[in-house]
Amino acid sequence: MAQQFDLFVSNEPAFAKPAGLSATKRLASIALSEDEMVRQLQATGRYRILKKLEPRPVTTAARPEFPLKGIILDTETTGLNHRKDEIIEIGAVAFTFDETGNIGDITGVYGGLQQPTSPIPAEITRLTGITDEMVTGHMIDTAQLRALVEPADLVIAHNAGFDRPFCEAFSPIFVGKAWACSVSEIDWPSRGFEGTKLGYLIGQAGYFHEGHRAVDDCFALLEVLAQGDGVVGDTPFAELYTASQQSRVRVFAENSPFDMKDHLKARGYRWADGSDGRPKSWWIEIAEDALDNELRYLRSEIYHWDEADPPIKRLTAFDRFRA
Template structure:
């Protein structure tokens, strides 16, 4: 019991006395706190979540990291990029190399924007952004362009949502390569229980203030760069490789209605034509599986030598609104 009491007392001390400590004394206590955390973890009875601290902007960028990436997040008034609006953008520019190793943080931007409508109550509950906060605010496009223009790759945690909103907001996002940290990383194989950012952060050993754009960008950068046991590459390295591969989108036009469940079970999704795609079942796959998928369609769906439409996609095309 005495050892438990001593441990608790040591943990409380920095909270009550930190304001009176010198910088060196505070550093020593931080070290003691970390030692305590490691001790608890070593027992096997505890999991410690450390507060995620954003990486500092580098004063000088290392030349060996020659590529530029931008992690981007948006908060919006709703889910439809055609009628809803961005109310906040967060972006973190960073350098990386050919191996997919993250280098330095180059710049950070976060900005609010007053929409043309009242922010829905459910959006305020989710994001914490109120009408008073955005009143008279506008996103600094020139400041944002300074991050986006040099970017070789833009990463969003659900790029299929963020890219259409960003391209509707400004032409600076046109002709950029995009990657999705939800769909282009096999998080399950890496031992994660879900793809939501909160799951990824928690299972990486951190906690953070979520649902604000820059905070979420900082969190995602940390998760993408974290090495885990039994993996030779980071999630970001996997993402870079996935984004560099060409993919194909196959439209099973005029497929028999009675075989729709067969298509659905294989992973096809229905497009009603309202999003600019063909009115058909469709699927997106790695380019190397094209012939295999065409064989499936011809033998099990059409049962003749059909030639369904195929669209080839790169990172410059993927996740764009049709």
């Protein structure tokens, strides 16, 4: 039975005088369920209600009308550099979906801690709540992870440019998978969201949750991606899945004049120092249909030479977001 709340309302006019009855006896008690109370508060326009996010149940019999398989993945690490820092927690939620982007069933969940080779920095403990004591003696079970990841058609992370390099450095089971980024490949502002941090998205979707633990964040992201489920092609996940299937192009403004760096930076270019195998230059990643316009910009505004031919690299979900 739903928990009951008592709200007391008086049917008497505001100017009515007490007539010898106590205030309590003159008030009528109306018992409201939680749902009714929420509807009444929201109807006033003065309240915004957040519901605690409850993880979806895992099914043993996925519905056949959702034939595709996805993984939402989150990592907690000892730092930001995948070459020297380590994963201390991985969370993964496996789910099914259809080609229109509607989410079906949860088919598996994994969450595991791992003891790093060095103590966890105090700043990381403050951010994640993970202590050295919590990870002592623990190791991520790659066999369980493999069982979820190998069948997946798409791996989703909220900032895949961070998670993918760490995951591929951790285990080869992540290499060769198609990845999607729920930060950069969804137009959140057009959907009325004011930021892209998971906490903002969850709050504006009407939920709250215990953040910064990997599995909890995976379930939280799933609910945000499923907003509008049931409307064909209208979910954030539908937008993400469509974006993941499209080719993108990385353009390198190699040998661009030094005094043009501020112009490039203002346009969204980032600097690569050459240490990761990319050309040592400013670069940008754009949609395939924006390539001709970007090359015209570089030739006219940066190189001032119509024959300039900056290097480009075409990317799909299989190599996007790699280190």
